[in-house]
Amino acid sequence: MPHAKIRPREGDIFQDSNGIIFDVKGLVHPPNKIIAFPRFIPDPAGDRKQKNVAYKKIYNISERFKFLEQHFPHYIVYDSVFDEKLCEVPIENVKKHYKPTNRLTELRHIGKLEFLEKDALELFKLLKNYSNIPWNKMGLSGSLLVKLHKLDSDIDPIVYGSTNCLKAYSALRSLLENADSPFRPYAREDLKVLFNFRSKDTFMNFEDFVKVESRKVLQGKFKNRDYFIRFVKDWDEMDEKYEEIQYENMGYAKIKAVVEEDSEAIFTPCKYKIKNLEILDGVRFPVEEIVSFRGRFCEQAKKGEAIIAQGKVEKLSNSKSNREYFRLLLGNKHSDHMILS
Helix, strand or coil: CCCCHCCCCCCCCEEECCCCCECCCCCCCCCCCEEEEEEEEEEECEEEEEEEEEEEECCCHHHHHHHHHHHHHHHHHCHHHHHEEEEEEEEHEEEECCCCCHHHHHHHHCCCCCCCHHHHHHHHHHHHHHHHCHHHHHEEHHHHHCCCCCCCHHHHHHHCHHHHHHHHHHHHHHHHHCCCCCCCCCCCHHHHHHHHHHCCCCCCHHHHHHHHHHHCCCCCECCCCECCCECCHHHHCCCCCCCCCCEEEEEEEEEEEEEEEEECEEEEEEEEEEEEEEEEECCCCEEEEEEEEHHCCCCCCCCCCEEEHHHEEEEEEEECCEEEEEEEEEECCCCEEEEEE
């Protein structure tokens, strides 16, 4: 594969020369490297198979770092631009690049589909009918992308481009409200299952969890299968280049604030502009926004709502605009959270 042609973005997956399958994180990457974390690792006792190789799925961030530290410590680097310890895989180590758009094209054109592939394609067809999004602005991620899915695997669609994402969001809301649609929101018992899974690496009590999760549109059930739809900005909407913004870790804080702007809450990464800031604990800086690269923090709060959040405070210095400001980043620690106040 010509390495120069690899342009990684959120939702893509790749396999390295050791057979490890990685999730790509975010849209900004260092030159000739990809910020990513292991998702599927070769394991003789694994419950998934790809071309006669057994794989095991690893989930939370700490488990992924532990695996890398034990087996591939050279992938863990301190990135001075992000002021963070990250997994960065050299592009020359990429053996295969899996693109969500290519996998959806494959589903649309192969004659014989498996059980889960049929359901996934039906989901996309419904979404397209209701939203009129071009086929090439949608893709399929997750275990279905790399053909390591199981009978009970989730469906992980992606939509690219702000306009398309807004259309898809409106369509999803209509489909969830339509009693005859195969889409349905999570019931309380579904949320209990989700809570038990999420609480392994994100702290929150169940009632706070239900308050925010029960009203989300990006997740739910499709024909009794879990789905999570990720919205990602398109390439022409991305104006940040690596090193243009310098990030500095200022410490940890718990804050109370009001959401001033939620227009970026549906995207990965998601963003919430805030006002009426009150520092409840930790370092004291004038935080202007809350950001996360984790899909679970999308749709967490709406404009005008009071929230309590806890995470890492970062100072951003933008060389292009000569502007410095502070944000709260969620998703790196088990204690990171954002709840309605």
